[in-house]
Amino acid sequence: MRSEYSTPGRYGPKEVATGARGMVVSSEPIAVEAGAAVLRDGGNALDAALAVAATQLVTEPHMTSLTGGISLVYREASTGRAAYLSGNVNAPLAELPDFGGADLTRARGVPVPGWWPAFVAAQERFGTMSVGRLLAPAIDVAREGFAVSPYLFGEMYNARQNLGRHPQSRAMYFRDGSLIGPGQALVQEQVARTLERLRDEGMHYYRGDFARAFCAASDADGGVITPEDFDAYAPEWADPVRGTYRGFEIIGSAPPDDGGLQLVEAFNILENLDIASLGPASASPETLSALIAVHNAVYYAPPRERRFRENHRVMDVLLSKDYAKQRFELLDTLAAPSAGAPPTPGTIHLSVVDADHNVATLTHSHMASPWVNGLFAEGFQLAGGGSFFQRVMPQPGERATIYLAPSMVLRDGAPVIASGSPSVSLVACVLQNLVNLMDFGMPIEQSVAEPRFGARPHDPARGWVPGTTLESGFPEAVLRDVRRWAGANRLWTRDIGPWNSMTGNFDGITIDPTTGEMRSCGDPRRMGVAVAV
Incomplete structure (x- = not known):
């Protein structure tokens, strides 16, 4: 375990960060630093946001998963245009008759994931760095390990029964038969291998071996998802919702992220x-x-x-x-x-502004309580985001309706606030x-x-x-x-x-339209930080 991965964040008041060359804020320090490093290396706000999100798959597995979804609002400074990406989960193509609360802890409550297709769609449209560069910090942290924070340990302890059920989770979260404790290294070798295959094989691996492993895990617990669900899934670009308020312009996610x-x-x-x-x-x-x-x-x-x-x-x-x-x-x-709707405890938000004032505000999630069903595939928990099917039941193959709110505020056509929360x-x-x-x-x-x-x-x-x-x-x-x-x-x-x-957990950044100074501060309710470039 490297030394930079051994000092976890903390709850409580955080230091304010200021600068004019870029800003990253989210709920976990290792991931935030990964995004800041991308900005220092010349990447834009979208590149940095994807690097943060990928690293959080490793450092905040209780909040997000490759089997969950992404909701993104991105504003390109050079054109002044903002775009909304719906990369959230779908209902399976097969019907789910009599779906109810009892399904939320079983494979029937597992939705069709959108996280990786949305990651690829965002990188292809707005990214300037390779997928390999954006995944590198996550792969490194997964293989080297990082120190388990007291917060993460508490979530692990609460879910220890589900974490102990599956051989993949036991290999990661248990040592000598005991749950890994605070300060000990959490090494996720299988997660590192999965991310490397995504880096090297892309959608071929995702719709192939990954989809088959996912469906096998789902089938074993009575789920209905098949590889055809993975083939049918497509992230959707749309115009964001816009409104005005006392001279400000509000830009946010559009339905079905309402x-x-x-x-x-x-x-x-x-x-x-x-x-x-x-x-x-x-x-x-x-x-x-x-x-x-x-x-x-x-x-x-x-909804x-x-x-x-x-x-x-x-x-x-x-x-x-x-x-x-x-x-x-x-x-x-x-x-x-x-x-x-029932609540959604497992969610992460991050905001990034780069030196050119490109703005990325991204929410990603497994949309359920941590490790709610105890199911794993290729090192990742199967998300329990079917909890949102109780809010409004999607048609087979349709996108779920989720109240995520990545957003930003403009004044006189210029961004002044990037905002969002889990x-x-x-x-x-x-x-x-x-x-x-x-x-x-x-x-x-x-x-x-x-x-x-x-x-x-x-x-x-x-x-x-x-x-x-x-x-x-x-x-x-x-x-x-x-x-x-x-x-x-x-x-x-x-x-x-x-x-x-x-x-x-307000992960926001303010931008002074006159001086260009960016200002942010980690919310005391989680362990995040803001880092200025």
Whole structure:
């Protein structure tokens, strides 16, 4: 294990990073440094983003997998055009009759992956470096090993029963019959070999030996995915969703990744309220209540499926300011959320800006609890992203509808914020931080440290349920008024302590349009960092 892989990140406050030659921020330091090295070597923001994501397959296996998906928004500085890439998971071509919660821990809950096809599509369209260069850090870390952080160990310990079931996972996560402990090296030799074959053989290996190994693992547990599912899968490029807010332009993911649309809808509603006069949510019960109500109005609404993107009339209504004004007038009646999708704890976001102000904002994930089914193929867990089939069941072979929200903000045509978040509360996280940055001009290091509200409290009797979580740190007077408002509107709230990872992890970068200075800071809720080039 090399020395640079032996110092894991930490929870808590992080140092702010500033610079003008490029910036990378995400939830794990080894991967962030891999992206920064790509920028130093002359790669662009897309190159760096792919290097970070590939390295996170190795260093954050509890959050993402080659068997999951990618959602990307990329803006090319030379043309000023932004593109959205849907590389998320598909439903199998075979039908899944009577699909339900019991399937989420079995192979019937395993979707058709899109991670690698999306990686290739992004590299071919916008990349300047070879796939080999972008995968090199991940292969190196997988083979050399890295120090298990206390956070990763906690996830491993919680999932030890599933990790101990499969010979591939036992070979990686156990030593002498015992789970690898904090500070010990996690070596993933089979993962390194798989990444090398992807580097050398590309889609031929992916649709061949990898697909067959994946399907064999799925078949052994009652799954229905076949190599034909891999052949049929295709990443999709589309125009991102766009909206405006007090002189800013919001750009985000388009359906079936509907978090971007939720953000634009939320800001359209919020524009009807003079937030700046009320003060930030950390000091104003009126602002905090308004943000919760606006968030709930869009997050707990019916999912915006792919068909929404293809129906221009529906999209025009959803994105219109007139519709937003009507929703603003009904906020009190919309505050009580209805039942909806289960949470998605396993997700990563990363943001990159290069010296030319190309912007990459990318969310990738296995979209389930870590190692939820105990199934492995070629060194990678089989993702449990079928949890999103309960949100809205896709047709056979159709893309799942997932509320990911890679996004960015422009002013006068120039990027000023790259943003995104993982977790069940990712839309709430991005909304709150963008309000802090746009309405109140907070420096990003202050914004990420502010207390937040989140989505879906956990009830020991009912599991994850609709409602609102509240971190510690809000003044008691603010909490008192907000709880009174919530009770009057039948909204269940739950206190969850300080800096809880389930309220998201804002991986954002601000860019001063006058000086070009970039500024970022790792969120204290995970172990990430920001690195300036």
